[in-house]
Amino acid sequence: DPDYLKLAATENIRKVVETTLDGIKTHKLVYEKGDIYFKRTQHPWKEPDSAEDIVQAGLISHAYRHRIDMEYVAELVKLNQAEALK
Incomplete structure (x- = not known):
């Protein structure tokens, strides 16, 4: 079968x-x-709201926004945009 x-x-x-x-x-x-x-095995899609470091934040931005959005990257690593650009 x-x-x-x-x-x-x-x-x-x-x-x-x-x-x-x-x-x-x-x-x-x-x-x-x-x-x-018996239980839910799939969950709704959710965009990440944090990242461990700036590299991971850049990868998340590229994966979910299809570009490196520095405003989004800074938000993920909890920095201001000027610090994220450095």
Whole structure:
């Protein structure tokens, strides 16, 4: 079945070790429904509001604004625009 992998991706697999009264251990796989059935797995798109350093802020600006917007870069690293230009 070519769609099996899509179905398998919605399951979680746990390995369980069961011990009988005789002390014999058996290993078994338990298949459970995945998180997609019980909770939100995708979240709305959100633009970053901070960056660790000026380089990362420049990369974020290029990725989200398609240019290096120095006003946006300065806002991401919490500097004024003159300090960001330096």
